[in-house]
Amino acid sequence: MTFRVTPVITESTRNLGKSTLYFFLTIAAIKASHSLYRCIRSLTMSSSSSSTSNSTADASTLRRNRILSSKLYFDVPLSKVPLIYSKAYDISFLGMEKLHPFDSSKWGRICRFLIVDGVLDKNSIIEPLEASKDDLLVVHTESYLSSLKSSANVAMIIEVPPVALLPNCLVQQKVLYPFRKQVGGTVLAAKLAKERGWAINVGGGFHHCCSERGGGFCAYADISLCIHYAFNRLDISKVMIIDLDAHQGNGHERDFSNDRRVHILDMYNPEIYPFDHEARRYIDQKVEVVSGTTTDEYLVKLDEALVVAGKMFDPELVVFNAGTDILDGDPLGRLKISPDGITSRDEKVFRFAREKNASLVMLTSGGYMKSSARVIADSIANLSKQTLINF
Numbered sequence: 349m350t351f352r353v354t355p356v357i358t359e360s361t362r363n364l365g366k367s368t369l370y371f372f373l374t375i376a377a378i379k380a381s382h383s384l385y386r387c388i389r390s391l392t393m394s395s396s397s398s399s400t401s402n403s404t405a406d407a408s409t410l411r412r413n414r415i416l417s418s419k420l421y422f423d424v425p426l427s428k429v430p431l432i433y434s435k436a437y438d439i440s441f442l443g444m445e446k447l448h449p450f451d452s453s454k455w456g457r458i459c460r461f462l463i464v465d466g467v468l469d470k471n472s473i474i475e476p477l478e479a480s481k482d483d484l485l486v487v488h489t490e491s492y493l494s495s496l497k498s499s500a501n502v503a504m505i506i507e508v509p510p511v512a513l514l515p516n517c518l519v520q521q522k523v524l525y526p527f528r529k530q531v532g533g534t535v536l537a538a539k540l541a542k543e544r545g546w547a548i549n550v551g552g553g554f555h556h557c558c559s560e561r562g563g564g565f566c567a568y569a570d571i572s573l574c575i576h577y578a579f580n581r582l583d584i585s586k587v588m589i590i591d592l593d594a595h596q597g598n599g600h601e602r603d604f605s606n607d608r609r610v611h612i613l614d615m616y617n618p619e620i621y622p623f624d625h626e627a628r629r630y631i632d633q634k635v636e637v638v639s640g641t642t643t644d645e646y647l648v649k650l651d652e653a654l655v656v657a658g659k660m661f662d663p664e665l666v667v668f669n670a671g672t673d674i675l676d677g678d679p680l681g682r683l684k685i686s687p688d689g690i691t692s693r694d695e696k697v698f699r700f701a702r703e704k705n706a707s708l709v710m711l712t713s714g715g716y717m718k719s720s721a722r723v724i725a726d727s728i729a730n731l732s733k734q735t736l737i738n739f
């Protein structure tokens with residue numbers, strides 16, 4: 349007897365088969381869609397990350413090309429000393445400069461004191477070029493530079509409200525052109541410092557300005573520009589900013605917030621402008637000196653900070669922001685440092701750079717009293733006497 353096995357396919361088994369088929373088809377479809385999603389996602393992510401890294405590389409190439417084609421670095425004959433100044437630094441027009449507590453012709457007065465005292469020969473001073481728009485774009489954004497075409501914006505940055513009422517061409521010529529000359533001086537100073545060991549720009553030190561924002565009398569970020577030029581043209585990769593102006597240097601702090609090539613030592617009064625708490629996070633060595641700090645207290649803190657700085661970092665270039673608004677009687681700095689204290693301070697920083705075998709750029713930065721020019725000239729004369737610089 350044989351049995352023929354007749355497949356008995358009932359309605360329910362047919363339905364079960366269909367369901368199983370749908371189940372597997374659905375799973376397969378989900379798997380396929382997940383794979384497709386992962387594939388598309390990874391393609392999108394790789395294209396977005398490559399476009400980000402491409403744009404970073406493009407920005408870096410553009411910056412480098414701008415620096416390489418700049419005219420701000422030029423050869424200076426050895427008959428000149430690395431002290432940089434131009435008559436164009438001094439700001440004066442219609443008496444408006446008197447509305448700001450800043451002595452806006454202090455730069456020329458420093459040089460006159462040095463010449464009259466026989467420390468400096470007038471003909472040995474180096475005149476810098478004006479920073480062009482392309483030079484400024486090395487650090488600044490197009491939109492920030494465009495904002496300076498508004499006199500109202502410039503008035504806010506330099507804190508002289510009546511400037512808002514002037515035609516912008518006048519503001520450019522009488523305020524921004526002098527600043528651009530000083531920027532050219534700060535940039536050139538690094539080249540000269542590399543060649544001669546030191547350089548002084550009798551101006552500059554606009555430490556409140558960063559790539560996209562000015563303020564506190566600072567319209568251009570000359571310190572950031574100087575350092576980017578040094579990175580690209582001087583084969584320098586380690587820079588220390590020693591900012592001893594009374595105010596916090598929030599501009600360069602923001603510009604180099606995540607740049608480990610730059611070590612920032614900032615000694616400032618936390619009770620005065622700019623109260624930039626975000627930028628304070630980017631200071632490598634923060635030394636706060638409260639209102640009323642005396643010369644002795646100040647110099648002890650500086651000595652300690654320089655010892656720590658020397659252990660933390662080996663700079664090839666030191667950018668010394670030597671503001672004199674720490675002077676006793678300065679209404680904005682509110683510290684009580686004597687003129688001799690300024691001389692000692694400057695000498696300590698120059699000795700530090702020499703011990704570290706680093707080139708040094710000094711900028712005069714803030715200093716808001718008529719007496720500042722005399723104090724700076726005396727300090728430079730002392731540096732010469734101590735053979736820390738040679739004229």
Ligand SMILES: [Zn+2]
Pocket residue numbers: 593594595671673714715
């Ligand atoms: Zn200051």
